[in-house]
Amino acid sequence: MKKMWLNNRLKRAVIAMTATVLLGFISSCSNDDDDNNDGGGSGTSHKVIFKAQVSPGSTITGAVYGYDAINTEANGLSGTSWTSPEFTAPAGAVMVNGGVVGTGANANATVKVQVYIDGQLKKEGTGSGTSLSGQVSYSF
Numbered sequence: 001m002k003k004m005w006l007n008n009r010l011k012r013a014v015i016a017m018t019a020t021v022l023l024g025f026i027s028s029c030s031n032d033d034d035d036n037n038d039g040g041g042s043g044t045s046h047k048v049i050f051k052a053q054v055s056p057g058s059t060i061t062g063a064v065y066g067y068d069a070i071n072t073e074a075n076g077l078s079g080t081s082w083t084s085p086e087f088t089a090p091a092g093a094v095m096v097n098g099g100v101v102g103t104g105a106n107a108n109a110t111v112k113v114q115v116y117i118d119g120q121l122k123k124e125g126t127g128s129g130t131s132l133s134g135q136v137s138y139s140f
Contacts, residue, residue, distance in 0.1 A: 041094040041140055049116045050084040050098035054132060057105030065098035089140070099125075099135030106130065 050065045060082045063074040067089040074082070082100060089096050100113055111127045111134035125136035 041092045043091055045091050046089045046093070046096075046117050046140070047086055047119070048084075048089050048096050049086050050113065050136070051082070051116065052098075052100040052111065052113045052134065053081045054102050054112075055105065055108075055110045056080065058102055058109040058111070058132060060100050060102040060111075060132075062102075063098070063100045065096075067093045067096045071097070093140060095137055095139045097135065097137040099133065102132040104128070104130040104132045 048067070050063070052060055052063065054060055058080060060077050060079060062077055063082055063084065064071050065074075065084045066072050066087075072084075072087075074084070077100075084098065096115060096117070098113055098115055100111060102111060104110075107128075107130055109128060109130060109132060111132040113125045113134040113136045114121055115123050115136050115138050117138060123136050123138045125134050127134035
């Protein structure tokens with residue numbers, strides 16, 4: 001039962017991130033000060049790493065990360081921190097997305113998700129509560 005619940009949470013996270021990608025693509029004509037969004041994707045490839053951390057006593061249980069609509073799931077995680085393998089977002093990629101789910105130790109538990117592009121921290125997302133969920137996206 002717990003595994004089914006976790007899989008459902010991870011599926012919802014994938015759906016939410018896919019929706020974020022689509023909305024980001026649709027609104028790519030607008031300019032966000034935090035992102036280098038020129039509406040056409042990146043002209044070069046980029047090295048990408050996602051990192052996540054939860055507050056003490058909490059646990060990361062799953063993650064999803066990738067670029068555009070290409071996502072990778074990491075299931076069966078445990079611990080208070082997680083780092084994705086480094087991957088390359090190819091030239092022409094519009095956006096990268098990453099998110100984690102987990103169990104908070106209490107209502108004040110927190111999760112922080114960061115995206116590093118070519119070795120530099122570009123953006124951070126947070127969440128809180130006993131049912132932790134955090135995500136971050138970055139548009140090229």
